[in-house]
Amino acid sequence: MHELSIAQNILSMVNSRVEKEGIQLEATAVTVMIGEFRNVDPESLEFAFDAMKPSFEFCRNCLLKIISVKAEGICTKSMHSFHPEKQNGFSCPICNSAIKEFKSGEELDIVRIIISTIDQGRLECTK
Numbered sequence: 502m503h504e505l506s507i508a509q510n511i512l513s514m515v516n517s518r519v520e521k522e523g524i525q526l527e528a529t530a531v532t533v534m535i536g537e538f539r540n541v542d543p544e545s546l547e548f549a550f551d552a553m554k555p556s557f558e559f560c561r562n563c564l565l566k567i568i569s570v571k572a573e574g575i576c577t578k579s580m581h582s583f584h585p586e587k588q589n590g591f592s593c594p595i596c597n598s599a600i601k602e603f604k605s606g607e608e609l610d611i612v613r614i615i616i617s618t619i620d621q622g623r624l625e626c627t628k
C-alpha cells in the first residue's frame with residue numbers, strides 16, 4: 502500500500518516546513534495534487550494521513566485536501582488533446598497516432614500549506 506509512504510512523505514515535508522517558520526505555529530491544511538496515473542486511492546491516502554499525523558508535532562490538526570488531476574495527452578500527428586488509456590497504448594482515439602506527451606496525470610505535488618498561529622491570522626505559502 503504505497504499510500505502509507507506518500508502520506509508519510511507529505512507529513513514530514515509539511516512538518517519540516519512549519520518547523521522552519523518558527524514556534525507557536527502549526528499546519529492546519531495541506532493541499533495535494535495527484536495525477537490519475539499515480540494510482541493513488543484518495544480514501545486510503547486520507548486514512549493513512551489521519552492515522553499518522555498525531556506523530557508529527559506540527560501536523561496534529563492538519564487537514565488533507567486532495568485535488569485529483571485527470572490525465573491528458575497530446576498526439577503526435579495532429580496535436581489532439583485526449584484522455585490517454587493504457588488499453589490502446591495511449592494512442593489518440595481521434596486519429597490513432599501515438600502520444601507525443603502527457604500534459605497531466607503524473608502529478609504528486611504539495612500545492613499549498615496553510616500555517617496558522619494560535620492567536621494571529623493565517624499564513625499561506627506555496628512550495
Ligand SMILES: [Zn+2]
Nearest residue numbers: 576581593596
Ligand atoms: Zn490525434
